[in-house]
Amino acid sequence: MLGLAGLLALATGTTTAGGPLRVGVEGAYPPFSWKEADGTLKGFDIDMAMEVCKRLNRECVLVEQEWDGMIPALLAKKFDTIIASMSITEERKKKIDFTIKYYNTPAKLVAKKNAGFDGTASGLKGKRLGVQRATTHQCSAEKLYPGAELVLYGTQEEVWQDLSAGRLDAQLSDSLQAYEGFLALDAGKDFDFLGDAIDDIECQGVGAGFAVRKEDSTLRDALSQTILDIRADGSYKAMNDQYFAVDIYGN
Incomplete structure (x- = not known):
């Protein structure tokens, strides 16, 4: 046995x-x-x-x-x-x-410094908001910012490229990845976090x-x-x- x-x-x-x-x-x-x-x-x-x-x-x-x-x-x-x-x-x-x-780590919005709008649903109404497709951030963006024009991307790198090029008004992603992968780099020097961390356990987990x-x-x-x-x-x-x-x- x-x-x-x-x-x-x-x-x-x-x-x-x-x-x-x-x-x-x-x-x-x-x-x-x-x-x-x-x-x-x-x-x-x-x-x-x-x-x-x-x-x-x-x-x-x-x-x-x-x-x-x-x-x-x-x-x-x-x-x-x-x-x-x-x-x-x-x-x-x-x-x-x-x-x-x-x-x-929490999710946060990123936009140009002194963007002229805030990170609320009304502030993002009509704005082009970029997120990576099939992520928790897409879920939160659809739920919290229904008036935004949602633009979906295959990778987060593509989101950063279009934000840098001015083709997006803001983006939503993991805050740590946003800082280490964009804001701390030269490409992100003119950008900053917009508003507080996203409080959405239903989508963010x-x-x-x-x-x-x-x-x-x-x-x-x-x-x-x-x-x-x-x-x-x-x-x-x-x-x-x-x-x-x-x-x-x-x-």
Whole structure:
């Protein structure tokens, strides 16, 4: 008869040893995920993925996927998990499952300095508001700013390009990505946050988690435990501090 250790090994063997762990990543969302000129993937999400694979004794296979195809690709078994700053929302949980959060930062609007309008629904009425397609930010924009002219993009980088070029009046995205990926750069020197952080848990969720298929509960639990372990031994802080001046884990 197998002892407890043997039973645990059988229960977790598929997640902690054996074949590669295929991880869906975007590669177009700095500083969380981006691609260098030589094709190398970099960023906080990438570092998290590699650390998770190491702790599960699995080879890490990073699979690039455009954002709006992430969930369909997971369901089609193109990869085993998504580590791509995907917010944990009730709407998404109808189709897929999530680990515990691995960070939580608020969404904010960005516009030109002294834009001449505020970040309210009335202030954005008739304004061109850019967001990345199929994100929590699209959900919030449609809900909170119904009078704005919503312009959807495939990547966040495209949003920044059009905002810089004057083709947008404002944009809505994760505040940390907005600061590190745009406002802190030369391209963003004439822009600033507009208004307060977005208070919309229905759309924004409760933080970003690793996504898995609903039937993969053993993998989900193993990944959640790994996040806890990374937090507990200081590895999370070391990765966090490589990219950010603040603790992005949140409350």
